Amino acid sequence: MSFGPEVKAAIVRELEQGERARNAGNEAQARVCARRAVGIALRAFWDEDASYTLSVIPLLQRLQETKSLPQSLRNVAEHFLMRVTPEFRLPVDVDLLAEARWLVEELERLKSAEAANENQTD
16 A cells, blocks of 8 residues: 555645745755655654654654664655754755655555555465
8 A cells, every 4th residue: 555645645745845945045945845745754654643743853763763664764864854054054965855755755665565565464
């Protein structure tokens, strides 16, 4: 089972809003949108209601601490948890919108694989 249409639409809206913010020169807002898109995907991945937590930070920390997930996902989670410098920039050169797209795709792929495995054991 992959993410439902409502989840996908919400993710796309956030990523598109992030691109618009970036194009307008507002990289800080682009980062916020990227994090929100990832939060939507993580809630869907763990089948959690959006009311469980409004902040994406605990979800990213959970991702980072889940040893059963690929290291590559846990590494990317670290980028979303980084604090900006006093100049409001990330301390590393990463594109959070691109990483959000990748992370969303990987989470959806893992969710689909998990559902396929459950169906085979039924």
